[in-house]
Amino acid sequence: MEVQAKGHRFWVIPDGYIPPDSRGELVSHESICVLNCGETPAKLGITVYYEDREPLEGIEAIVEGRRTRHIRTSSLESGGERIPAGVPYALTVESDVPVIIQYSRLDTTQPELALMSVMAYPIEN
Amino acid sequence: MEVQAKGHRFWVIPDGYIPPDSRGELVSHESICVLNCGETPAKLGITVYYEDREPLEGIEAIVEGRRTRHIRTSSLESGGERIPAGVPYALTVESDVPVIIQYSRLDTTQPELALMSVMAYPIEN
C-alpha cells in the first residue's frame, strides 16, 4: 500500500534522560511518539545506549496500523531491566514497517514546567 | 513557478496533545504553522490519528498564496468532530502544492509557560 511506505525504519534519539524529580501536578517524563500510517502493525525493536556500560537490547513494542502510540520511556523493559532515571542515555528504534517518530520531554524538577521536543533522527535503510 | 516548488506536499507530526488546563494570561494551545511561498492557494487535507480508535479524516484548510497561517489545532473540525483535549494523537497534513510546516505547543498547565517546537516531518512524494 502506498500509505504504508511513509516514514523510515530506523530512528535515533541521542539525548535521552528521565528526570528523577517532579513537582506540582505533572510528573516529569519522556515519550517516544510513534505514528504508523499504514495498515500493518509495526513491530519496534528498541536499544538503549549508555555512557559507561553495554547497551540494553531487545526492548519490544507494537504500534497498530493507522494508530499512534506515545510510549513513556520509563515503561520500556527488557528481561526485567528498565531505563534508570537520572542517567544520560540514547535510544535507537527499529521498525519492521515505515513509521515516523518524535521524542518529547516534560520536566518538572523545578516547580514549573519545561518542555522540549525533536523529531527523532531518521537513518536511510 | 519556481517559488511554488519550495517545500513538500506531505508532512507528519507524531506528538500532538492539546493541554486541557491553562493558568495565567496565556491559554495552552498548539498550532500548525504553514507557509505557502507560491502564488497558488494551498488546499490542506488533515488526518488525526489516535491511540485507540479510527483516524479522524477529511479536515480541510486553505492557506492563500504568499501567506502563512498559524492554525490552532483546537479549531480543526470534520463533520462536527474536533480533536479532544488531554488525548495523545498524531497529525498528517497533505497539501496540493508544496508548503513548509512547523508545529509548536504552548503549555500553561502549571502556572508558568512552557514551549516546544519542531519542524513537521516531510515525506518525499
Next chain:
Amino acid sequence: MEVQAKGHRFWVIPDGYIPPDSRGELVSHESICVLNCGETPAKLGITVYYEDREPLEGIEAIVEGRRTRHIRTSSLESGGERIPAGVPYALTVESDVPVIIQYSRLDTTQPELALMSVMAYPIEN
C-alpha cells in the same frame, strides 16, 4: 573551498512570533542564528510572510566568513518597516553562499522563562 560548500542557500521558518511582553531580567525575543563556515561573507535576503497582507521583502544582512551571527528578528528592517510584535508570521532566508540556520525563541510573557528552538527548514537549490 570545500568548507564553503557546507549548508544550503534557502531556509524557511514557518513559526515566527515576537512576544509582545516580558517580565524579569530577560527580554522576550527571537533570533535567527546563522553560521557561515566558509571564507566568503554571506549576503542574506530575508522575506517576512504574514497571515493577512503582502510579504515584507528586501531585508538584508551580512554574515562574515568563519563567523556566526545571532540576529534578533526585532532588528530586521526594510524601507523603515520592521516585524511587528504579537503577530504570527513566517520567514525565508536566502543566502548567496551556503550557510546553516537555527531559529530560537525566548518568551518571558509569564514571569518565568520559556525556550524553543528548531533548525530552519532547508530547501534544496
Next chain:
Amino acid sequence: MEVQAKGHRFWVIPDGYIPPDSRGELVSHESICVLNCGETPAKLGITVYYEDREPLEGIEAIVEGRRTRHIRTSSLESGGERIPAGVPYALTVESDVPVIIQYSRLDTTQPELALMSVMAYPIEN
C-alpha cells in the same frame, strides 16, 4: 560493519549559548549528545565559531563504540581556552566515523527551568 554506517560525519549547531546565571538546584548548561552505534571509537574534532573573532579550533573528544556521551559544552577546551558563558557562538563537530548528534540547553536564569533541544544539522560528506 553495517551498524557503523549509521549517521553522518559532520554536524552543525548554529545557536550555542552558555547561560551565565543559574537559580534553584539545577545549573544552566548545554550539552552535545553524541551516539556512536558502531564498534569503533569516534574521534571528534570540534570548532567554535564566534560573532567577532577567529574560531576556536582543535577541540577533541572521544565517544567509545556502542556508547553515548552527553558532553557539556562548558567542559570543551583547546590549548587552555574554553567557550565563555554569555556569548553567542556556533559549533561544528567532525567525527572520523558516523555518529548522530543532538544539542540541548537547560536554562535556569530566571528561577524556573527552560529547555530547548534540536538535532544537530547533518552535512552530507
